[in-house]
Amino acid sequence: MTAAPYNYNYIFKYIIIGDMGVGKSCLLHQFTEKKFMANCPHTIGVEFGTRIIEVDDKKIKLQIWDTAGQERFRAVTRSYYRGAAGALMVYDITRRSTYNHLSSWLTDTRNLTNPSTVIFLIGNKSDLESTREVTYEEAKEFADENGLMFLEASAMTGQNVEEAFLETARKIYQNIQEGRLDLNASESGVQHRPSQPSRPSLSNEAANAKDQCSC
Amino acid sequence: MDAHTPGYYYPPKLRIGQQDLKCRQGCGFYGNTQFDGLCSKCFRERNDKQRKKLKACEDEAAQSSGASAAIGTVERKSPQHLLSLGRSKSKKETEEARNAHTMPKKKFTVPAVLQKTLKSKLPAVAQQQPARVPSATENQFVLQLRQLRIPDEAKRKLKSEIQHLDYEICKYINSHSNLNIDELSELVQNAYTRFADIVHNDARFEIATNEDRDSAIDFFEKVVMTQNHNLLFSPYFTTDEECDVQVQKRIRQLSWITAKHLDCSIDEVNAEARDLVYNAISELVGIDSYYSPQEKLLCTVRCCRHIFELLKRATGGPASADDFLPALIFVVLKANPVRLHSNINFVNRFTNASRVMSGEGGYYFTNLCSAITFIETLNAESLSLGAEEFATLMSGEQAYSTPWESALLACESLHLISENMKCMEQLQKRNSTISTGIQDFERELIEFQREVTEKVDAAIAKAPLNLLPIKTPVHLISQARAHLTLEVATGHYQTNLLQSSLSTAGKAKALSTPDDSLLHPSHTLALKDTSINSMGRLSPLQQTAQQDQLFASPIFNYTPFDAVSLLEDSSENGDMPLLSTEFQGGLTNINYDFDLSDQSGENSAADESKLNLDEFDPLAQPNLVEANNLELGTTRGSLIDSEVPVSNVLLPSPLKPEVTNYRGFSNFNIPSISCNTGDSSSLSQDTNEAKAGVDSLK
Numbered sequence: 001m002t003a004a005p006y007n008y009n010y011i012f013k014y015i016i017i018g019d020m021g022v023g024k025s026c027l028l029h030q031f032t033e034k035k036f037m038a039n040c041p042h043t044i045g046v047e048f049g050t051r052i053i054e055v056d057d058k059k060i061k062l063q064i065w066d067t068a069g070q071e072r073f074r075a076v077t078r079s080y081y082r083g084a085a086g087a088l089m090v091y092d093i094t095r096r097s098t099y100n101h102l103s104s105w106l107t108d109t110r111n112l113t114n115p116s117t118v119i120f121l122i123g124n125k126s127d128l129e130s131t132r133e134v135t136y137e138e139a140k141e142f143a144d145e146n147g148l149m150f151l152e153a154s155a156m157t158g159q160n161v162e163e164a165f166l167e168t169a170r171k172i173y174q175n176i177q178e179g180r181l182d183l184n185a186s187e188s189g190v191q192h193r194p195s196q197p198s199r200p201s202l203s204n205e206a207a208n209a210k211d212q213c214s215c
Numbered sequence: 216m217d218a219h220t221p222g223y224y225y226p227p228k229l230r231i232g233q234q235d236l237k238c239r240q241g242c243g244f245y246g247n248t249q250f251d252g253l254c255s256k257c258f259r260e261r262n263d264k265q266r267k268k269l270k271a272c273e274d275e276a277a278q279s280s281g282a283s284a285a286i287g288t289v290e291r292k293s294p295q296h297l298l299s300l301g302r303s304k305s306k307k308e309t310e311e312a313r314n315a316h317t318m319p320k321k322k323f324t325v326p327a328v329l330q331k332t333l334k335s336k337l338p339a340v341a342q343q344q345p346a347r348v349p350s351a352t353e354n355q356f357v358l359q360l361r362q363l364r365i366p367d368e369a370k371r372k373l374k375s376e377i378q379h380l381d382y383e384i385c386k387y388i389n390s391h392s393n394l395n396i397d398e399l400s401e402l403v404q405n406a407y408t409r410f411a412d413i414v415h416n417d418a419r420f421e422i423a424t425n426e427d428r429d430s431a432i433d434f435f436e437k438v439v440m441t442q443n444h445n446l447l448f449s450p451y452f453t454t455d456e457e458c459d460v461q462v463q464k465r466i467r468q469l470s471w472i473t474a475k476h477l478d479c480s481i482d483e484v485n486a487e488a489r490d491l492v493y494n495a496i497s498e499l500v501g502i503d504s505y506y507s508p509q510e511k512l513l514c515t516v517r518c519c520r521h522i523f524e525l526l527k528r529a530t531g532g533p534a535s536a537d538d539f540l541p542a543l544i545f546v547v548l549k550a551n552p553v554r555l556h557s558n559i560n561f562v563n564r565f566t567n568a569s570r571v572m573s574g575e576g577g578y579y580f581t582n583l584c585s586a587i588t589f590i591e592t593l594n595a596e597s598l599s600l601g602a603e604e605f606a607t608l609m610s611g612e613q614a615y616s617t618p619w620e621s622a623l624l625a626c627e628s629l630h631l632i633s634e635n636m637k638c639m640e641q642l643q644k645r646n647s648t649i650s651t652g653i654q655d656f657e658r659e660l661i662e663f664q665r666e667v668t669e670k671v672d673a674a675i676a677k678a679p680l681n682l683l684p685i686k687t688p689v690h691l692i693s694q695a696r697a698h699l700t701l702e703v704a705t706g707h708y709q710t711n712l713l714q715s716s717l718s719t720a721g722k723a724k725a726l727s728t729p730d731d732s733l734l735h736p737s738h739t740l741a742l743k744d745t746s747i748n749s750m751g752r753l754s755p756l757q758q759t760a761q762q763d764q765l766f767a768s769p770i771f772n773y774t775p776f777d778a779v780s781l782l783e784d785s786s787e788n789g790d791m792p793l794l795s796t797e798f799q800g801g802l803t804n805i806n807y808d809f810d811l812s813d814q815s816g817e818n819s820a821a822d823e824s825k826l827n828l829d830e831f832d833p834l835a836q837p838n839l840v841e842a843n844n845l846e847l848g849t850t851r852g853s854l855i856d857s858e859v860p861v862s863n864v865l866l867p868s869p870l871k872p873e874v875t876n877y878r879g880f881s882n883f884n885i886p887s888i889s890c891n892t893g894d895s896s897s898l899s900q901d902t903n904e905a906k907a908g909v910d911s912l913k
Binding site: 011013020021024025026048049063065066067068069070072073075076077079080082083189191 | 478534535536537539540541569572573574575578581584585586588589592596597
């Protein structure tokens with residue numbers, strides 16, 4: 001039997017949260033399709049929000065769950081958080097209200113994810129400098145206080161978008177290396193897939209691995 | 216109840232494949248549910264066999280029906296046996312009652328069913344019971360098992376694991392007095408984990424690829440879930456069924472909700488959008504028709520893809536989750552799928568946990584769960600409605616007709632009305648855009664006009680147009696006269712005239728001798744003129760102003776013959792040797808003589824020559840041109856460009872030919888000739904100057 005190794009070693013689940021209209025979907029789209037939402041035939045529809053990246057020579061498949069940001073859906077979208085390895089919390093630098101809601105988003109995230117979940121704060125629309133309402137310093141301070149990683153990005157220009165996603169992945173990978181993340185727990189949001197199936201030593205970690213292709 | 220009694224216990228399927236209709240025996244004839252999915256022939260054969268066995272089985276049947284207490288001791292094939300017993304128990308007597316419908320005698324039925332349940336679902340066991348008829352689902356599983364690319368030992372292991380889990384589930388349901396669905400769920404989840412462990416670590420699976428291992432795990436889950444669907448789906452010891460009814464009621468109450476309430480971009484009256492919504496709805500409803508969680512998830516995925524497609528078309532770009540969730544809620548509300556809660560719970564409890572937490576299926580399933588939670592908990596606030604309005608709508612006091620409802624009710628006319636209303640709205644919108652566009656355009660036009668006028672005024676103010684009266688300096692007149700007298704000597708013009716008069720050989724010419732014509736040019740011309748009167752439009756009666764003569768010159772009105780050749784002519788040859796002299800002469804006369812024809816008889820040549828000189832003194836031209844520099848810019852430009860020597864300005868005036876001296880004038884350049892031959896370049900110069908003269912006259 002020919003061993004067809006997976007083209008990735010890990011699967012990380014991300015969620016993107018934040019108020020409506022802060023550009024969550026645009027960031028996701030920018031990252032997975034590498035372009036701003038301009039007449040692209042498919043977004044989540046086909047291979048919904050996934051992209052394979054490389055960290056430390058390990059191929060990692062990022063699976064990104066976009067969420068609805070409307071206030072009225074807040075209560076019902078809790079189940080999205082289950083098993084997320086990374087959470088990207090997005091606000092719009094041109095709308096202070098979206099920044100003000102961050103603390104409630106953060107509370108949700110902390111409550112509904114496991115402690116090792118990496119939370120990354122993104123100030124989107126950094127290209128609209130002229131209408132900025134939230135300064136970089138202010139947000140940076142908030143991020144530092146709460147132990148979040150922080151970047152200002154622009155889904156429009158693509159500036160810092162890659163960085164935000166990759167940094168999160170690096171941090172998660174680091175957590176795995178340091179043993180802070182239990183790969184066997186389905187809530188960890190990480191699935192390990194041995195790239196060489198013949199090696200039983202790796203297979204231990206793969207006990208939890210499930211087939212993703214059936215979807 | 217499950218795979219081995221398909222005739223009675225299959226939940227209704229949305230799609231029935233051709234093979235499902237065929238006899239399960241595989242004889243090619245169509246089967247009948249009345250005959251247990253067999254064709255009449257196979258059914259009869261089987262019945263005969265069973266009847267023969269009946270006696271032998273009776274003991275066993277009696278034993279097994281009373282054996283529920285002594286289960287633990289049975290070996291190899293007992294799990295199945297037990298299982299079936301447990302199931303028949305859990306379903307109480309309904310099963311037998313149903314059997315009674317299809318089977319003629321109850322007494323006969325019970326053993327038959329039991330006998331069947333004795334046969335294993337899996338081929339390994341089934342082979343031991345040749346009389347058994349495998350169900351279509353079972354056959355499918357057997358086929359799939361064969362297709363799995365794992366070693367045979369691994370397949371055997373897989374089989375035994377499946378049987379083991381079957382047994383476990385059965386045991387749990389039968390042995391516990393107070394059943395807890397969460398415990399059962401845990402049991403199944405643990406079994407999944409264990410099996411995954413086996414698949415990844417067991418030596419028998421060692422050579423399998425990861426994909427094959429995954430498909431083995433999938434297969435495991437699928438088989439167990441399908442087989443135990445009846446036990447695990449909406450079990451009697453849970454409140455799933457009540458929840459189903461509640462949700463269904465709730466959704467029915469919320470039937471007045473439109474896409475607008477949910478802020479989603481579904482165009483309810485657009486036919487294309489409606490089709491997609493229908494597709495999504497049928498997928499959503501179809502979830503209930505599948506057994507395994509995987510298939511249910513797949514169904515959810517298909518449903519959600521339709522919604523994404525819909526949103527993509529509605530918004531003209533990729534949809535976001537902000538749009539997606541409301542749309543999904545809308546679809547769920549309009550679909551009102553049966554056994555919604557049971558299905559959700561079934562998947563949540565009994566599918567591999569990671570399946571609902573990651574992957575596309577998990578994502579959409581999570582969305583679906585959120586949508587249902589939203590529907591269950593929604594209130595006036597979440598729909599941005601007033602509390603009172605919400606209450607009246609919920610209680611049904613306030614009728615709320617929506618385009619979607621009307622479409623669903625198949626009330627064509629109502630639907631048509633809403634569609635037309637929408638159409639009218641669009642038309643109105645378009646109409647208003649057009650009228651505003653018209654207004655804008657009008658405004659622009661006025662503005663443009665104003666601007667143009669302004670500019671023109673400004674330009675005029677800057678450079679006013681002053682037509683100065685012609686002034687001929689006195690000293691120039693004398694000069695011109697001197698020049699003209701000088702030219703008489705050359706006599707060129709005269710000879711032309713002579714020649715022409717000779718060669719034309721008109722009746723008039725015959726009379727006049729060369730001398731005559733030489734001496735009385737005016738007379739000759741007059742004669743000639745009469746002969747050429749046939750040209751019509753150059754009426755000899757045209758004796759009014761000189762400008763008339765200038766402009767009405769026949770050649771001015773005719774298109775040039777050949778501009779290029781004529782240009783060459785005029786530039787190269789002053790004397791026009793290319794043209795026959797006869798022609799030259801003749802045409803020269805045509806041009807300039809008409810008025811003379813009338814006047815020449817009466818007026819003396821001297822008078823006229825004087826008059827001509829005053830008015831058309833070519834030497835006045837340069838001044839004139841300068842004076843009119845601004846106004847005649849272009850004209851002047853052309854004059855200069857043509858590089859016509861200044862002497863060209865000295866055109867033979869229409870009246871000139873009378874002056875005998877004039878012959879020699881065109882020594883250098885013969886404008887009269889070129890005029891006659893239609894030379895446009897020289898002509899235009901002539902005209903320009905003539906015009907200038909006229910202008911100045913005015």
